[in-house]
Each structure stands twice: as C-alpha cells, then as structure tokens.
Amino acid sequence: MQKKLFLLDAMALIYRAYYALIRNPRVTSTGRNTNAQFGFTTTLLDLINKEKPTHLAVAFDTHAPTERHTTFTDYKANREDAPEDLLDALPDIKRIIEGFNIPVVELDGYEADDVIGTLAWQAAEAGYNVYMVTPDKDYGQLVKDNVYIYKPPYMGSKEEILGPKEVCEKWQIKDVSQVIDILGLMGDAVDNIPGIAGVGEKTAMKLLAQYETLENVLANADAIGGKMGEKIKAGAESAVLSKELATIITDVPVTFHEEDFCLTDINKEKLTEIFTELEFKTLGKRILGEGFTSGNGAETKAKVVQTDLFGNATAVDTAPAVDEAASEAASFLAPDKNISNTPHQYELTDTPEKRAALLQQLLQQQEVCFDTETTGTDANAVDIVGMSFSYTQGEAYYIPLPADHDAARAILHEFLPLFQHPSITLVGQNIKYDMLVLKWYGVEVTANLFDTMLAHYLIEPEGRRSMDALSAQYLQYEPVSIESLIGKKGKGQGNMRDVEVEKIKEYAAEDADITLQLKAVFAPMLPERKVDKVFYEVENPLVKVLTDMEFEGIRIDTQALSDYSRELESEIKRAEESVYEQAGVRFKLASPKQLGEVLFEKLQLDPKAKKTRTGQYATGEDVLAKLANKHKIVDDILIFRELSKLKSTYVDALPLMINPRTGRVHTSYNQAVAVTGRLSSNNPNLQNIPIRTDRGREVRKAFVPRNEEYVLLSADYSQIELRIIAAISEDQQMMDAFRQQIDIHAATAAKVYNVALEDVTPDMRRNAKSVNFGIIYGVSAFGLSENLGIPRSEAKTLIDNYFAQYPSIKKYMDDQIQFAQTNGYVQTTLGRKRWLKDINSSNAVVRGYAERNAINMPIQGTAADMIKLAMIAVNKAFKENNLRSRMLLQVHDELVFDAHRSELEIIKPLILDCMRSALPLAVPVEAELGTGENWLQAH
DNA sequence: TAATGCACGC
C-alpha cells in the first residue's frame, strides 16, 4: 500500500474556513461564533474521508510572521487583521486536533510552510506520496517527484491536486524550480507582497521563457528596454525579496520519523467534550455515532499526543498498523456513498419495444421521477439529449433521444399518457426547467408534480439547493459530477450531445434515482415543519404557471431601444467630457476608485470623505448628492452614472436577450432563492426595469404587445404590504383608514403631525410615506433622518408619534421578535417559515439584523404568497375560458399581460377578482389596472 | 474568475 502523508498548514486552512463560512455564521446558543472551528473540522474530515491518508500532521505557526517576513510591513499588517473570534477559535481547534489524535508540529521561529516543507522533502526521499494541504499557494520549488499541493474543496469548487507536471504546465516552465522566479516577478497577492509593478502572470511567464531565472531578467533589464525595462529596474529590489519569501526553507531543524505521523484512533472522550461545547450535533453523531449527546463520553483509547515533536523529541506510543488506521479514518465523514460502491441497476432504454415496456411499467406507478438531459442551461434555447425515469430506489432508465427535432418529438410524445396522467405524480428537481424543455417539443405536462427543489426551499429556505448538495446532505451520497462528462465550466466545456451514451446513462439515471430518494426524505418533512400547505397549495401549482409565462416571453421594440441608445451615447459623452474638463484630468469615470481619488484627493471636495470597508473612497449616489453644492462637477457625474447604467444594463443589453426562436425576451424566474418567498427574475431580470426617473421610464416604452390585436395590461396591488401589516397586527387605526379608503400616507401624516386630514401638506405626506415604508423594514431614527434629510431628533419624534398612533403595530413588531426568540422562526399566514438563528445572539448588530428580518419576513412573505395564489387563479381561469390573453410577467406586486383586445372586458374583472380574493385579509385588498400600447402606458 | 462598488426594481 502506498504511504500517503498529508501535511496541513493549519493557519491558512483556518483563515479560509472562517471566511468561507462568514456569510452564514454559526453561532451557538451562548452566542459564540464557531465558524472557524466548524470549517476547519469539516475540511479535515473531508480530507481524511476522501483521500484516506496513512500519515498526517498539522503545522501551526503561532510565531509567524517570522523575521524575514517582517521586512514587509504590509505583510505583517495583513496577518494581524485576523478577527478576534477567529483567534479565539485557536485553542478549540487545537483540542479538536488532539481529539483526532493528529500530531501537531510547531517550531519556534519558523513558518508552518517551512516546517512542513522540510518534512515533505524528507518524506518524499523516504518513498512517500506527500501532499501539502494549503489553500492559497503554489510551492513550486517543493514540487519534486511524489510531492503534491493539495487544495481542499472551497465554496463549491472541487479539490485540486497539483503535481510537478501540472505546475510546469500552468506556468509554462521547463523546470518546477522556476516557480519561485515567477512568484518573485509577480509578487504574491495573498500576502500583499509586491513583485515588479505591472508584471502579471503572462508577462512573468514570457520573461522566464526567455531568460530562465529572475536574476537573468534583472540583469538584462537594459536589453529589454522600453517601459518594461524601466519597470523591471524599478522593481528589482522588491522582486528579489519576493522571490526570497516565496522560497520555502527546506532545512529547518526537524527530522521526519514515520511513526510520529501515523493516523491513529480518535480520542472519543476529548472529541465528545469539545463537540458538545461547540454544539456540533450532526457532526458529532457522524463521527461518534448516533449515541452522541452531551455528556455521553464514550470509551476512550487515549494515546499520547505529541504536541512538541521537535527540539527535545521524545518517543510516542507505538501506533497501530497503518492499514488499520486508514480504515478507521475512512468512516469519519459522509458522503461515503457513490455510484461505484452502491448497488444500482441503471438501464438503457433505446428501442421502441423497450420504451413501450417501460411506459407500461411507469403507468402502473403512483409516482415517477423524471429528469431531462439537454445541450445547455437555457431551457428556451437547448435541445434535448435524453430523458431518465425512476420509480424504485436504485433502479432507473435512460432514454437517449435523437438530435433531429421531429424524431425526438415523436419519441417524447410516446410518453404523453404519463406526462398527462390525471393521478400520477411526477417527481423532479427543478421541474420547471424540464417542463419548459418539453414544451418546446409540444409536450404539455399536466400530471401532478412534486418538485424536490421547492420542497427543500420550504424546509430550509437559506440552504444550498444544488442536487449535489442535497444528495450529500440528505443521502450521504456523492453523485457523478457533470464535469466528469463535459469538463470544467468555462470556455472548454463540452456538450452533452458529444458524450458517450453509456456515460450519460449512468449520470442521468442516477439523477432520477437520487431525486426520487430525496422526495422520500422531504415528503414527510413538509408536514413535520408545517410547510405542507404552502408547498402543495402555492409553490407546487405555481410551477406550471411560471412555465407558461417563461414560454410566452414578451415582445421588445428594438428600434426604439437602438434609437434611445444613440441618444444616451451622445449625452454620456457630453457629461463625461464635461467632468474631465472640470477635473482637469482624464480618467476612467466609470471607475469608482479613480473617481474617488479625483474628487477627494485632487479636488479636495471633502476632507472627511467616507471610505468603504476596503479603504476606497465611497462615491455612491447619496455621497455625491451631498457634495453637489460644493462643485458643479457632481451633477455631470450623476448624469453619467444614471445614463451609463441605463444604457449598459437595459437599453443595450435587452435586445441581445431576444430569443431567435420567438423574437421575444424570455426571462427565467427563480422560485427558490429569495428567503422571504418572493420570486426573482434573471436572464434578463425583468423585475428591475427602471421607473423612478423620466429617462429610466423610457425603457418601459420598449415593452410592447405581441401584435396589433393585443394591448399590454398591468395590474398591481395597492399598498399591499401596509394592508398586510394592518391586518395581521389588527391595528384598528390603520384598518379603519384602509376600510374608509383614505390615502394611507395622508392619513398617517395627519396622525403623526396631529393635524386634520385636509391640512396635511405634501411635505408631511412625503415624510409619513417614508415612515410607513421604513416601518415595514424596521427603520431606525438614524436611517429615517438620512432618508428624509431631517434632523435625527425630528425623525425620532416622528417614529415615536407613529407608534403612539398605531400602538398595535408596535406590539406586532415586539411580538414577532418574541415569537422568533421562543420558536427560532417567523412565518407568513400560510405557514411559510424563515429560521432566524441569530435572534438570540449576544452581538447586537447580528441580533438587530435578525430582529428586522423577524418583522419584515412575515409581511413581505405574505404578500409574496398572495400574489402567487393570484397567479395560480388567473392562469386557471384563463385556461378554463380558453382565452387568447396571456400572463407574461410578475414584478412582486404587479402582473403584466398580453391582453387580446376582444377579451379586455372579460379579463379585467377576472384578474381583479383573482388578485383581490387570493388571500383575504381583515382589510380590503385593492388592485389597480391599466392598459396601453407599452408597459409605461399600461402602468 | 472573483471580488468590489454601484445602481436598478419592489
């Protein structure tokens, strides 16, 4: 058995694990942030489980930066930036390592890199395969035969192993030793070490190809000449230092003894203790068995853990045989199952006879899982390659389909009895995609649906939802990766059409198999979490509605857009030139970085200029607006910003999104991303078409009816979120205002300013509107004063008055927070939930965020549920009445239709009725409706 | 390719 030694650079791994998880903090019930501990532990376990090392060690460099690094102050500053809670995690991490009985190497005054570098050389000499586990460096000079760099998986990307061959290919060098020359020339971004300014990867490779070493490059700076020559001369000193730093010392005083690094049994007692403390429940169960609960210390097989192997090295306990240790390690962490170790029967169904037999089988089932394989990801532009079915765990069938459209269509139509069966449930992951693909082949799916992606969306709204992630989390199974079929994504990625059918069969059949198994896991979880109602009544039926809408698309007037583009172009040019003239320099106006430097360094517009968290000057619209009175350059900058945004994002981009098959723009709705329950739209996003400014609204004129027989019709809910908060808080004051159909913002103004309704000034109304708006999002006095440009004290008075006038709303907000604190979640009236793990956090900022979510989500989510129900009702009514009008778009509280002129009088009341009665509230629900020759007119 | 800053919608 080949001996595999893994050497881990602990600090680097901890840093990366911490930052990878920071967006989704793990906080224990006592408010402790355990990101770093969790990230490091899972990285370690994944590695042990997947790579099955026979020998392992972790290196710390608690004494870094070492002297040679301190030459660069930047480097030091960079290292000392570590957040406190990350540094606090170090003792825990050491205990975890002890619990796993993994040897730790630490050597005073040496970098972890150098210690493991030395060990790697020695182990490689002794015949080991050595893997240096580190996230962010290429130890080029270390890569000799049998020494590899192992980059653990990171943020969804696969792990990576770099050997001598790969390193030479990557940098196009003859010998791996030249990597330090490359690094010397380019510098090292991770640690902020400069090389030669202006020399990047490509230039460095070119220079090395010609001159072999960094020293030769420097010596020939004169011969190189030109700008490049000057740069090299200027950066020579820095390059030499950079190379020195990139060089890993391989002669630190350590000696590799293989018995010191054997992977041995875990120390269950220690692990139980630390996992209990950190509240790693699932992880604990996986490693320590189902019996893992707090205080249940299992039998221990303690070993002496060598924490200081060097200096005065002492002998360690004899380790068990290598093979035994490796197999023990293998059971540490799932997913441990995959296609090669799991029994399965995947069949190729590639003849008419086989297909007919399969169909007969399928029609006997109550539920059938299906999945399509296609030539790309845009459902409106792909061809179908094949289709798979599964109805029993571990069994699945793959049907290859011909490239010829009509031939494929004929085969697909054989399965119409299944797709349109009145009682069979079709199970799938993101079925909308498959339905849309099928629709292009004339197959309308009308069977019942169960979408595992949507089930998971309701079970865990914030989790990751890719099939791979779900499979790993719920089935401990690692599916065949798509990359193994068509290659890594990017320019080189291949086409499913070109993959051998045997391979696709394995992949596609497995997908159907896994999805069916996921359904079995999720189906009982829905009622357990009481989200079955919103799943079966809202999300699932909505799939068909969205499929229809995406299939329809909307017509765009390209002529109007291209005219407008030219107009914007000249206006942008004018504003840009004017800015350069007033600034006295030419620069990239579109670059916030350069603009900040011009405004605040050259023009000195604000000595106390705000900076962003990366140290750049902030140049957002709010900042610029405050500078407007200091220099009239600001006006032109704002014009430039507004117009270039319009041009690049909408005017120029939309025509490029027109589908050649239909001549229309087909957006794609994502039904499972927004944690509040809203839809989102992309490719293109049609939910953020401008409306606020006059120039922006112009874009809406380009959205037009399909032909002269139609008009665009827009219907939108009026004040829906305020109506919802009034209804669920049962605030009598606000409910009365809605019942009496008073302008709600004016009514609010009258109350908070204590004046009669008819005495409300436009200013009062505007302020009241902002408060109403802010209430929904949990605004503070500060935020409101910023927003309205009024003193903070005045804003505070406004808010205080508001709560005094609408006491039940204040109570609702407090109740929501309390509900979340007790239950760990908040919910909409239909039971859609959002879990708020930070609601009891000891960190006020984190807790405040969770509290605002607790207030906002039920409101926004209920509005989302309501319009979804309305869409389902409208779609159904249109079909029942065989109408030619079509629902096209949804924009959170608005629906847009292609309305046939002859049907206007039918659909107007129909739409209004569906919207008003979708989800009745204790106050009237109103919707407004308009029609026109374009979206702007209709609005 | 990924991170950043900015800007658009509700």
Added chain:
DNA sequence: GACGTACGTGCATTAT
C-alpha cells in the same frame, strides 16, 4: 464610538 432598511440581479472595473 460604531452602527444604522427588506429582498433581489447585473454591469464595469480591478486584480490576478
């Protein structure tokens, strides 16, 4: 003294 409004998507720039 810092912090300060929910939910999204997409573009250009920048660094690598």
